[in-house]
C-alpha cells in the first residue's frame with residue numbers, strides 16, 4: 389500500500405481532511421504515518437507514535453507527503469527533501485508552491501484533465517487552491533468550459549475561518565463582548581450607541597483581525613500589492629487562470645471582504661458573457677457541471693432557506709442563486725454563490741487528489 393505521511397493533520401484544514409477521510413474510509417486504503425512539528429514522540433491518530441515533521445530521513449520514506457501545515461513548513465522542508473533526491477508526491481494546502489511552474493493547482497471536478505495530464509508528465513507537486521477561487525470554480529466552472537466568460541468581477545463575503553482558528557475564537561469573543569449591550573436595553577438608538585462604544589473599548593478583542601468584525605466587516609484580506617489589489621484579490625485572477633490553464637488569461641478582479649460568517653464564504657459575481665445566452669441555458673450549464681452545484685431559484689424563500697452560509701456549512705453543496713441578467717445589458721450576468729471553505733475550499737480537493745494518486 390502507498391505510504392502517505394500526514395503533516396498538519398490536527399490544524400483546521402488537516403482536521404477536516406481527517407474527518408472526511410474517516411467518513412469515506414480512505415485511511416484503510418493507504419499506509420498512513422502521522423508527523424508533528426511540535427509533539428513528535430506523542431500519541432497521534434490510530435494510536436501511532438508521531439514522527440518528527442522535520443526529520444528528512446523519516447519523511448523521505450514516504451511515497452506521498454500530504455501537508456496542511458502552512459507555507460513556512462513547505463518552504464523549509466521541501467527543498468531539503470529535494471536535495472536528498474526524494475521523488476515522491478508532495479500534496480499541499482498552503483500557497484507556498486501554488487504558482488510554481490512545476491506545480492498543479494488541484495480541483496479535480498473542474499480540472500481533472502489538467503491533473504491527469506500532469507501525472508502522465510511526471511509532475512510531483514499538487515497544491516490546493518485559494519478557498520475563494522476553488523469555491524467560485526465549483527460554482528461557475530461550467531461557464532468557463534463552454535467558453536462563455538469574457539471577464540468576472542467578484543465581490544466576496546469571506547468567513548472568519550479562512551483566517552485560521554485563532555480568528556474564529558476572536559470573532560466569538562467580539563460577539564460575546566457586544567452581546568452584553570443588548571441586556572435590559574429597550575431602545576434601539578441607545579443600543580446602537582452602546583454597541584459602538586463597546587467596539588471602541590480598549591478591552592474589545594481585536595488582536596488577530598486588528599479591527600472589529602462582529603457588527604462590522606473588514607474590506608481587506610491578506611497583504612497589499614503595489615497595484616492597489618490585496619494578495620487575496622490577486623490570487624483570484626492568477627489562480628483561476630492557472631487552474632483552468634487559460635491562455636490568454638480571463639480578467640478576474642474585485643474586492644475581497646471579511647464578514648462575520650463563521651465557516652462558509654459567499655461571493656457575488658458579475659460575469660460579462662461573450663454572447664447573450666438565456667438564463668435557462670445558463671442554469672443548465674451550471675447545474676450539469678458537477679454533482680455538488682445546485683441552482684437555487686431567484687425567489688425569497690428558497691434564497692433564505694438554501695443560499696446562505698448557515699444553510700451550507702458542513703456540507704459539500706455549492707448553491708448558486710440570485711441569477712439574472714443585469715439591467716445594464718443582456719451579456720451581463722449576476723449571481724450569488726456560497727460554499728464551505730474548509731471543505732471544497734481546502735480539505736476536499738486534497739482528499740480527492742490523494743484518492744487519484746493512490747488509485
Ligand SMILES: NC(=O)c1ccc[n+]([C@@H]2O[C@H](COP(=O)([O-])OP(=O)(O)OC[C@H]3O[C@@H](n4cnc5c(N)ncnc54)[C@H](OP(=O)(O)O)[C@@H]3O)[C@@H](O)[C@H]2O)c1
Nearest residue numbers: 396398399400401424425426456458459481482550552734
Ligand atoms: N484555514 C483555511 O480555511 C485554509 C483554507 C485553504 C488553505 N489553508 C492553508 O492551509 C494551511 C493550514 O491552515 P490551517 O488553518 O489548518 O492552520 P492551523 O489550524 O493554524 O494549523 C496548523 C498547525 O498548527 C499546529 N498547532 C499548534 N497548536 C495547535 C492547536 N492547538 N490545535 C491545532 N493545531 C495546532 C499544528 O501543527 P503540529 O501538530 O505540527 O504542531 C497544525 O497542524 C495554511 O497554509 C493555510 O494558509 C487554510
